[in-house]
Amino acid sequence: MSHPLPPSHRTPLGFQLRDAQTRDQLVLQVCQQCETVQYPPRNVCVNCLDNDLNWQPVSAEGKVLASNQLHSSVEEYYQEGIPFELASVKLNAGPVVLACNSIDATAGDQVRVLGEQDEHGNLLLRALKP
Numbered sequence: 001m002s003h004p005l006p007p008s009h010r011t012p013l014g015f016q017l018r019d020a021q022t023r024d025q026l027v028l029q030v031c032q033q034c035e036t037v038q039y040p041p042r043n044v045c046v047n048c049l050d051n052d053l054n055w056q057p058v059s060a061e062g063k064v065l066a067s068n069q070l071h072s073s074v075e076e077y078y079q080e081g082i083p084f085e086l087a088s089v090k091l092n093a094g095p096v097v098l099a100c101n102s103i104d105a106t107a108g109d110q111v112r113v114l115g116e117q118d119e120h121g122n123l124l125l126r127a128l129k130p
């Protein structure tokens with residue numbers, strides 16, 4: 001029996017987001033015109049529509065807005081790992097990200113968010129203890 005593979009289709013910006021991450025820094029797009037930090041990545045700034053966006057390290061600190069368990073997925077690959085613990089995190093840098101929550105963080109907890117690649121090279125954002 002073969003194991004399902006994770007979805008592999010990503011936009012060019014999705015690959016750039018994955019490749020920009022480092023082991024100990026969260027790297028997101030920063031608008032060079034208005035300094036807005038944005039996630040998910042886009043071709044233009046969500047605030048001023050300028051297209052001068054750089055990948056830069058930003059504060060990885062943030063506060064959990066909500067945590068929950070994902071109990072189903074339309075992707076066969078992810079059905080093996082459910083339930084997934086997830087947390088929405090409001091980064092101090094601005095945007096809200098959805099992160100894997102293996103530390104049982106709940107609303108109001110301070111966390112750090114860093115990116116890592118799974119065994120198939122897909123980016124996972126993970127909530128970590130600060």
Ligand SMILES: [Zn+2]
Nearest residue numbers: 031034045048
């Ligand atoms: Zn901007």
